[in-house]
Amino acid sequence: MAWKRNLKWVPLVAALAAAGVHATEPARPATPSAAIPDAFDDPDVPMPDPDLWQRVRKGFLLDPLESPLVAENEAWYSNRPDYIKRFVDRGSRYLHHIVEEVEKRNMPTEIALLPVVESAFNPHAYSRSRASGLWQFIPSTGKNYGLAQDYYTDNRRDIVAATHAALNYLQRLYDMFGSWELALAAYNCGEGCVGRAIAANQRKGLPTDYLSLRLPTETMNYVPKLIAVKNIILAPAMYGVDLESIPDQPYFTTVEAPAKIDVKLAAKLAGMPEEEFAALNPSHNKPVAVAHTGTLVLPLDKADAFRQNLGNWDQPLVTWNTIQGKKGESVFAIAKRYGLTGATLKQVNNLQVNKKGRLTASQPILVPGRGKAAQVQVAAAPAAKQAPVSPAASAPASPPPAAPRRSTSFYVVKAGDTLYGIARQFGRAVPDLLHLNNLPARATIQPGLRLRVY
Numbered sequence: 423m424a425w426k427r428n429l430k431w432v433p434l435v436a437a438l439a440a441a442g443v444h445a446t447e448p449a450r451p452a453t454p455s456a457a458i459p460d461a462f463d464d465p466d467v468p469m470p471d472p473d474l475w476q477r478v479r480k481g482f483l484l485d486p487l488e489s490p491l492v493a494e495n496e497a498w499y500s501n502r503p504d505y506i507k508r509f510v511d512r513g514s515r516y517l518h519h520i521v522e523e524v525e526k527r528n529m530p531t532e533i534a535l536l537p538v539v540e541s542a543f544n545p546h547a548y549s550r551s552r553a554s555g556l557w558q559f560i561p562s563t564g565k566n567y568g569l570a571q572d573y574y575t576d577n578r579r580d581i582v583a584a585t586h587a588a589l590n591y592l593q594r595l596y597d598m599f600g601s602w603e604l605a606l607a608a609y610n611c612g613e614g615c616v617g618r619a620i621a622a623n624q625r626k627g628l629p630t631d632y633l634s635l636r637l638p639t640e641t642m643n644y645v646p647k648l649i650a651v652k653n654i655i656l657a658p659a660m661y662g663v664d665l666e667s668i669p670d671q672p673y674f675t676t677v678e679a680p681a682k683i684d685v686k687l688a689a690k691l692a693g694m695p696e697e698e699f700a701a702l703n704p705s706h707n708k709p710v711a712v713a714h715t716g717t718l719v720l721p722l723d724k725a726d727a728f729r730q731n732l733g734n735w736d737q738p739l740v741t742w743n744t745i746q747g748k749k750g751e752s753v754f755a756i757a758k759r760y761g762l763t764g765a766t767l768k769q770v771n772n773l774q775v776n777k778k779g780r781l782t783a784s785q786p787i788l789v790p791g792r793g794k795a796a797q798v799q800v801a802a803a804p805a806a807k808q809a810p811v812s813p814a815a816s817a818p819a820s821p822p823p824a825a826p827r828r829s830t831s832f833y834v835v836k837a838g839d840t841l842y843g844i845a846r847q848f849g850r851a852v853p854d855l856l857h858l859n860n861l862p863a864r865a866t867i868q869p870g871l872r873l874r875v876y
Contacts, residue, residue, distance in 0.1 A: 474518055474668040479656055481524070481531030484602055487649045489633060491642070495650030500661040505542070506654075507666065513543035514668045515701060516556065520585055522672075527589055530602060536588075536609075538651050539644065545579045545704035546841070548856065555579040555704075557588035567591055573744075573786050574712035580705040582676060583715055603632035603645050611641040674702055676717040677725050680732070683739040685711050691731040692724040697843055708788055709770065710742050740791070747787040753779050760789040835871040848875040 499506060520534045540558040541547035553560045555578040561571060567587035569577040577583045595605035598613060599620075608616040619635040628634060632645060658665035679688075688711055689699035702719040703711060711718065720728055747756060753775050754764035764779060767787070774782045833844060844867075845855045855861075858874050867873070 472670060474521065474670040475655060475665060477670050478517075478521060478531045478534060481521075481534075482652060482656070483530035484532050484649065484652070487603075487633070487646055489646050491646035492649050492653070495643070495647045496653055496661060499650060499654055500663055503663060506663060509538055509542040509544075510666050510668070512701075513537065514666075515673050516543060516545075516581055516585075517668060518670065518672050519581065519674065523585055523589055527593060529589065529593070532602075532648060532652050533589070533592060535651050535655065536606075536648060539647050545581065545701070553578075555584045556581065557584050559584065559587070563591070570714050574708055574710065575705045575714055576707060577705050577714065580715065581674075581702065581719055582717075583705075601632065606645050606648065607632055607635075607637060607641050610644040611638050615641070672722055674719050675722050675725050677720055677728055678716065679711070679713040679718040680739050681713060683711050683713075684741055685709050687739065687741075688718060688728075691735065692720050692728040693731075694721065694724055697840065708742075710740055710788065738791070742788050743791050744786050745789055747773075747781050747785050749781055749784045751781050753781065756787065756789070762790065833873050833875050835867045835869055835873060839867065839869070841867060844873065844875070 516537070517534065520537070521531060524531055524534045537543050537556040541556050543556060545556050547556070547558065548554050549558060551560055554564075554576060557578075559567070559569060559578040561578075564571060564578040564584075564587070567590055569580070569583060569587055571578065592605055592609060595608045595613060596602060599605055599608060599616065604616055604620075615637065616635070619637055620630045623630045623635060654661050654663055655665065685699065685703075685706060686696055686709065688703075689696040692699065698721075700706070702721070706712065718728075745756075747753075753767055753773060757764045757767040760767075767773070767789070768775065771785075771787050773785070773787070776782055833848070835844070841855060848855075855873065855875070
């Protein structure tokens with residue numbers, strides 16, 4: 423269709439549709455793009471209420487892409503409204519921060535939509551190539567861009583650090599190739615892959631733009647997929663998509679954090695559910711948050727309460743200790759020393775053991791500390807949506823209760839369940855749960871689904 427090829431029409435159509443204006447005259451023939459008014463600059467064009475999507479649209483700079491793959495991806499997304507709703511719900515936490523960082527670097531705001539393609543804004547997304555996080559860094563590239571990965575944390579999943587690293591990487595690729603399409607292609611398959619494709623075309627006297635190169639199938643679909651997302655964001659009504667508004671205001675902020683703190687305690691000091699804390703601080707692998715970056719991420723309206731409650735806290739911040747397990751050591755013997763079952767110790771630490779329950783390699787092991795901390799009063803966050811945290815709820819996290827015995831091998835998904843919540847309940851990592859059930863990294867779960875947990 424002509425309007426898909428000339429995207430300068432799209433903002434105008436979207437603005438009119440959002441304002442309830444319906445066309446009453448026959449379609450006009452296409453005119454040169456220079457003669458078409460810019461809907462964002464024309465004061466006579468009615469606009470919908472400003473939100474973050476409007477800000478994103480104003481920063482679009484990439485040219486339309488003449489590829490049938492764009493239309494195929496537009497159809498794929500527009501035929502999955504539930505999928506769109508899920509990534510908008512998740513992205514509403516992170517998108518404002520990403521847009522601000524993109525704008526600071528004068529990048530096209532299409533770049534802020536790249537996590538839709540990479541992870542559907544799921545910070546726990548994990549691919550077969552071991553890529554992780556919103557921006558899907560593989561381990562080696564993550565380390566090259568300063569993203570620590572160790573026993574306690576994987577900063578490829580850190581919202582702030584990984585966004586900073588991804589934009590640094592993309593800027594470097596743009597500087598290398600001089601084209602955002604080629605930079606995006608290199609982000610997907612590597613700069614060597616794109617460099618070799620360019621060199622091959624140069625030897626043959628062929629063009630070296632993105633669509634002219636011979637690249638892996640996934641990479642040839644990568645930029646069209648992003649352009650398809652962009653087109654849907656530009657004019658959701660044209661695709662039959664109900665795009666939920668996102669406020670153009672920060673969702674979170676960073677706060678100074680102790681070197682270590684129980685995840686459960688940190689969430690309660692902030693007056694927020696543990697699952698929401700994990701969604702903003704997804705880099706932590708264990709029940710203890712280790713702030714390599716020196717900060718934690720909290721909703722804007724929870725930060726002051728966290729600072730106040732942390733300042734008033736006079737008991738241990740961590741109720742777990744780390745010991746060094748030796749290869750061949752019995753997990754059950756270690757667990758008995760710390761008042762746990764072997765199953766619980768394995769679940770908390772995701773230990774690799776042989777058939778006899780012995781460690782297959784030397785490795786650090788998280789075990790509960792001794793003694794109990796006193797209860798203290800915890801202040802509620804101002805204007806918090808959650809109920810204030812009670813004094814009883816503010817006690818430090820105790821060791822997790824023993825998970826169901828190994829005979830309980832399956833869990834039936836209930837309404838409101840998430841993969842992260844189920845994984846936590848059974849002491850597993852989300853990637854392990856996905857692997858155990860042969861599920862893709864971006865799998866969704868529905869009530870009634872039977873998941874293997876052992």
